[in-house]
Amino acid sequence: VEKRVRRMGEMKSMQMGVIGALFLSVASSVSIVICNKALMTNLGFPFATTLTSWHLMVTYCTLHVAYKLNFFENKPIDMRTVVLFGLLNGISIGLLNLSLGFNSIGFYQMTKLAIIPFTVLLETLFLNKKFSQKIKFSLFLLLVGVGIASITDLQLNFVGSVLSLLAIATTCVGQILTNTIQKRLNVTSTQLLYQSAPFQAAILFVSGPFVDKYLTSLNVFSFHYSPIVVGFITLSCLIAVSVNFSTFLVIGKTSPVTYQVLGHLKTCLVLAFGYTLLHDPFTPRNIAGILIAVLGMLLYSYFCSVASKSKQASSDSTFLGKDRDTTPLLGQEKENHHESKKLDKHSSPV
Numbered sequence: 001v002e003k004r005v006r007r008m009g010e011m012k013s014m015q016m017g018v019i020g021a022l023f024l025s026v027a028s029s030v031s032i033v034i035c036n037k038a039l040m041t042n043l044g045f046p047f048a049t050t051l052t053s054w055h056l057m058v059t060y061c062t063l064h065v066a067y068k069l070n071f072f073e074n075k076p077i078d079m080r081t082v083v084l085f086g087l088l089n090g091i092s093i094g095l096l097n098l099s100l101g102f103n104s105i106g107f108y109q110m111t112k113l114a115i116i117p118f119t120v121l122l123e124t125l126f127l128n129k130k131f132s133q134k135i136k137f138s139l140f141l142l143l144v145g146v147g148i149a150s151i152t153d154l155q156l157n158f159v160g161s162v163l164s165l166l167a168i169a170t171t172c173v174g175q176i177l178t179n180t181i182q183k184r185l186n187v188t189s190t191q192l193l194y195q196s197a198p199f200q201a202a203i204l205f206v207s208g209p210f211v212d213k214y215l216t217s218l219n220v221f222s223f224h225y226s227p228i229v230v231g232f233i234t235l236s237c238l239i240a241v242s243v244n245f246s247t248f249l250v251i252g253k254t255s256p257v258t259y260q261v262l263g264h265l266k267t268c269l270v271l272a273f274g275y276t277l278l279h280d281p282f283t284p285r286n287i288a289g290i291l292i293a294v295l296g297m298l299l300y301s302y303f304c305s306v307a308s309k310s311k312q313a314s315s316d317s318t319f320l321g322k323d324r325d326t327t328p329l330l331g332q333e334k335e336n337h338h339e340s341k342k343l344d345k346h347s348s349p350v
Contacts, residue, residue: 007217021249022262024242024249025243025249025262026262026265027242029246031239033233035235036048036051039051039232039233043232045233047209047218048100048212049093049094049204049212049268051206051236053201053204054209054233055236056090057197057205059201059245060197062191063197070193074191074195075187075188075191077181079188080268081181083194084197085178085199086200087199087200088170089196089205090202090204091170093169093205096111096171098211099160102217103157103161103216107164110185111164111168114164114168115168116143117139117143118168118169119175120257121261122257123176134303135307137299138296138303139257141295141299142297144293144296145290145296146270146289146293148289149268149285149290149293175259176256178248178252188252192248193244197285209221214339247259249322263295265297268293270288
């Protein structure tokens with residue numbers, strides 16, 4: 001009985017941690033999208049990939065200061081794992097930017113939507129993870145809603161399609177590895193981000209100016225940096241620290257699929273904020289899509305929660321004290337399965 005009470009206390013604490021991580025992720029992501037939209041649209045700073053490299057460098061510097069002040073302990077991770085992981089995530093960000101540059105907005109949104117089913121497929125094939133029909137239905141409803149709300153056109157071309165496929169593959173693998181590395185190597189999101197951020201920043205810092213020049217025909221080094229532009233860049237970098245940290249935190253505490261569900265919720269929120277604060281065009285189609293997407297997200301959370309409670313009840317009834325590393329979205333969708341088992345423009349950039 002005492003063991004069961006202790007487990008219930010741990011589960012409640014875990015769920016509170018997940019809720020906090022989800023809230024931080026939504027708040028910081030919506031904030032950075034609004035900040036970057038003002039920076040890129042109103043102030044004419046279009047260098048998304050280079051800005052992302054600055055985000056990651058500031059994130060690393062902030063975590064380094066926190067480490068020196070003993071806010072967290074650094075746990076050594078195999079260098080090869082860290083380097084490959086960091087480079088993969090950096091490449092995925094660059095490919096998402098290129099995908100947006102070569103494709104229409106509508107096709108780019110389709111690329112982002114494809115990340116969820118592709119992640120489900122990879123986890124099913126390689127991690128032996130199982131998703132119930134109810135979970136799959138809720139994800140389908142979510143994707144339909146986001147598609148209705150955000151997709152406007154579907155112009156495509158061969159190069160853009162190839163870049164989108166590569167972006168989907170690298171993003172899915174990177175997010176799955178984010179979750180897997182934290183679980184299997186028993187490292188925290190802070191420790192993993194601290195060690196991988198320099199490599200993500202490095203590849204984007206080197207490639208960013210070339211990618212941005214190709215996409216915009218402008219040179220980041222010859223841009224006129226007025227005080228207000230510098231101020232918004234600084235604000236964007238500071239918010240990015242929270243975005244990057246919460247991304248690793250959410251994926252580590254939940255899963256790649258849950259993180260993507262959360263990402264589409266953020267897309268709906270950005271559309272809503274754009275209408276209310278920035279007076280962007282808004283139609284009944286947008287409203288209907290957002291409502292359908294929110295319904296899908298709520299059903300997803302409910303089905304995950306029911307599956308998690310069912311598994312916990314089954315475990316308690318047989319007095320199994322084995323810990324689970326899952327919680328529903330307000331927890332997590334790892335229902336019926338394994339204990340072993342996730343990284344706007346392109347999340348914005350981050």
